[in-house]
Amino acid sequence: MNDVIERILVTEEEIITRSKELGAAITQDYRSAGITPVVVGLLKGSVPFLAEIMKHIDLDIEIDFMDVSSYDGAESVGDVKINKDLDKSVKGESILLVEDIVDTGRTLKEVKKLLLYKGAAEVKIVSLLDKPSRRVIEIQADYVGFEIPNEFVVGYGLDYDQKYRNLPYIGVLKPQVYENR
Numbered sequence: 348m349n350d351v352i353e354r355i356l357v358t359e360e361e362i363i364t365r366s367k368e369l370g371a372a373i374t375q376d377y378r379s380a381g382i383t384p385v386v387v388g389l390l391k392g393s394v395p396f397l398a399e400i401m402k403h404i405d406l407d408i409e410i411d412f413m414d415v416s417s418y419d420g421a422e423s424v425g426d427v428k429i430n431k432d433l434d435k436s437v438k439g440e441s442i443l444l445v446e447d448i449v450d451t452g453r454t455l456k457e458v459k460k461l462l463l464y465k466g467a468a469e470v471k472i473v474s475l476l477d478k479p480s481r482r483v484i485e486i487q488a489d490y491v492g493f494e495i496p497n498e499f500v501v502g503y504g505l506d507y508d509q510k511y512r513n514l515p516y517i518g519v520l521k522p523q524v525y526e527n528r
């Protein structure tokens with residue numbers, strides 16, 4: 348599997364260390380605001396990051412998952428489709444959305460809009476990665492693990508054609524993998 352990786356951008360150790368820092372910051376911010384958030388993971392990419400960061404959030408959180416699709420292969424395609432909705436109502440809840448990467452910003456904009464429409468009191472975002480150079484929608488995650496350059500990455504939840512999510516690091520996929528498709 349490693350032979351499709353050009354180079355490693357973020358190691359597993361770096362992700363764990365950063366998740367501890369973000370978890371501590373989130374704990375402090377919500378605690379001082381007197382709020383207990385519902386932590387919502389966007390399937391499937393956020394799963395490894397959510398599993399790591401939730402251990403470092405020292406609050407009585409509940410977790411839930413949503414599955415939306417907006418990405419086909421290596422290019423983003425506008426509107427999101429809801430494949431799996433949340434189990435519980437979000438009315439009046441403060442949501443902490445967990446995402447793998449903010450790229451164009453379209454997915455988060457749509458999901459945030461949807462959650463607020465469903466009555467969420469507030470929606471904050473924590474994303475493992477941020478690719479600010481690709482943004483077409485003005486949206487900023489409240490907590491970001493790592494800013495990365497405009498390269499297609501896989502691992503730690505991020506896929507190419509549903510593969511490589513299980514790599515324990517963030518790596519740049521060799522362009523020939525998607526060019527020779």
Ligand code: 5GP
Nearest residue numbers: 418423449450451452453454499500505506
């Ligand atoms: P956005 O709506 O911000 O353009 O896209 C967000 C989604 O696009 C992410 O949740 C992720 O699934 C996908 N995505 C964006 N950039 C990358 C990337 O470099 N690698 C992979 N594997 N997925 C990406």
